[in-house]
Amino acid sequence: MNSLKRIFVTLKAQLDDVADDFENHEAVAGVAIKELEAFQGKTRLHQHRLQEMIQQFETKRVDLNKQAEIWTSRAVKIKDQDEAKALECVKRLLQVQKQMKTIEPELAKAKAQFDQCQRDLADIQAQLHASYTQKEVLSARQNRIQLHTSLRAEHVNPSTGAQAIFKRWEQSVIGAELTSPVATIKDSFADEFVQEESTLELKMLLDELTTQTPSE
Template sequence: MHSLKRLFITVKTQLDGIVDDFENHEAVAGVAIKDLETWRSNTRIHQHRLQKMMGQFESQLAELADEAATWSARAVKVREADEQKALECVKRMVRAQQQSKLVATQLQATQQQYAKMESDLANIQNQLHTLSTQKAVFAARQNRIQLQSGLKGGRDNPVEQAQKIFSRWEEAIAGAELTSPEPINTDPFADSFAQEEDALALKILLDELTAKASPAKNVAVKTDPEQEN
């Protein structure tokens, strides 16, 4: 456990140093992307407000058009009976038409601003996609460099350190296995059978040796009288 802890501290120290050398561009890029996401959210909020304003302007235009049409009809209706009232109706019709032109101008300006916001939002979305992809690619390349630098750290190479730890572990296990005493069989009943079986095996081997030697002995006995003649 202490060896593994030392290895962790060594590797962490190396990687921390490498990250400092890189000035932690990944974190800085992450902040930039976060700011761009905030900008996108604010743009959407403002765009939603513009959309509501356009709806209000369109409603006002419809109301002013109805109002102008109403005063126009009233002017024609009362002209013969009361020309002054008819002129007042025309005056109010003109006022409604003037207000309608003002609202139409405001609506057009709002629509233009909304269209610009729509374009800005699409551009922000494209930028976010591009930058997020670049961040992932650059982070992968940077991490690879960090890993290679850590692996080329000489005597502090984390791979070599890990291999040494497991080698020492294996040596400790092997040493313990060699020094451990063999278990002693303390079963006399089983030992008696084993002794009898060993004795029987020896007797069978002796019989085999005797059987092989007997024919040779007989041949030697038969050939002796012929040699005497």
């Protein structure tokens, strides 16, 4: 009995380990999905900031282009009238052009990062969709395995268990029917005929006896 008990405890522990392992896999998968969703949110936030930065760069570039046109126009306009002022206008133009050269690579970098975020978001969305599907499928398969394992471990099957209950009930009823005395149903009408027939037989027997015995 002790050996059987030890075997049962060992098997139960192994089954518990399997169940824990299943649960850990599901929990870890859930955490991974949560982290992926958080990364998706951070990527969207970063993309939004890049969009704002791109708009600022483009607005600044338009403004610098207008300033360059203004200083160019001023330099040409006053060249013959005041060369010193014209040279100052050219100096301002060069400063504007220098700013434009600084903005252009930053704008291109921001646009490249924005496009990369767009691709990253598409990849993350695809991974999330696949992860949701895999988690649901594996969870269903896991639950089915745990159910079958539990039924095998406990030797319990609900479908056959119900049949066994009704079978035992039926056998109990049959046994009670066989051991219970059968109640006699009294029929007074039939009893009356039986009584008359019995009396008639007695009279016939009396007449026969009277005929056989001579009178004194």
